[in-house]
Amino acid sequence: MTTYRIALNFEDGVTRIIDCDEDEKVTEAAFRQRINIPMDCRDGVCGTCKCHAEKGEYELEFYLDEAMTEDEAAEGYVLTCQMMPRSDCVVSVPASSAVCKTGAEKVGAEVIAVERLSETSFGLQLKLDKPIPFLAGQYVNIDVPGSGRHRSYSFSSAPGATEASFLIRNLPGGLMSGWLSNTAQPGARVEVTGPMGAFYLRPVTRPQLWLAGGTGMAPFLSMLEQVAAEGTDQPITLYYAVTRAADLVEMDRVMALADRIGTVNVITILAAEEDAHDRKGFVTDHLSDSDLNGGDVDVYLCGPPPMVEAVRQHLSHAGVTPASFHYEKFNPTEAPAEAAA
Structure with a gap:
């Protein structure tokens, strides 16, 4: 059966x-x-x-x-x-998980590795005690050992595996940043709760416009993994906007996945004036009419609140209503502030 x-x-x-x-x-x-x-x-x-x-x-x-x-x-x-x-x-x-007498699952995990990817980001790899089924793009809460508090991060790994990875912004004085910088070692234990979030990949049936800001690339890595496994003939345009060249982390993995899929165009943008790059400024400086495809496009956007608001205003001023628009904001406390579909 x-x-x-x-x-x-x-x-x-x-x-x-x-x-x-x-x-x-x-x-x-x-x-x-x-x-x-x-x-x-x-x-x-x-x-x-x-x-x-x-x-x-x-x-x-x-x-x-x-x-x-x-x-x-x-x-x-x-x-x-x-x-x-x-x-x-x-x-x-159309009901809460509490009404349905369930809730997010809590799973133990062991730290495999913590990698300093740049001055502004960490890579965290965990071995889960058991797989957490999730939809590509969703997030979990990770408890910060010894604090009684948690922070929320999107999976950057493919759904279904017992090893999970995350891109984490390095915030000066941040709770998770401090633990990763000073305390976390392979073998350390954490608890992970989830999955959660309305920001996840829907069926790819039309051209895609994906907009990542900083560590907002994490859910798109998970989405790329899923599309690479399933295949698609639809074009995917992925904008990756960061401040400095050093912040363009995981590019080898992004490009390898793009090559496997075969329909992905990766565009990088830097904001810092002092760094030389083909494209400078912000995502909204470079979005074209062809990217919006007359509205026949699914738009996914994950980044800091100013980026999300700028893109929303850009679409409004352009008079384009995408077939679907899914976004997630991340606030300075490292937790998703808002997700919408």
């Missing part, structure tokens, strides 16, 4: 990924794994379990029009009590 992976994205940002057999309804599989998707009838009559399927193939058994209209079904809405998967799926649940 075939078993599929169903990612349940709750409205509070928590994601839980469950196994669902091909002859099993999604609500039944969720309940078996101690997750209570809201429902009343189980018969396709009440509409209480209505969710939105963002990705994947599935079949719907009987349901009444009063529970879900044909137009809603055409837009990808499903009644999970009647949904039987025919592939891995991503389903948005």
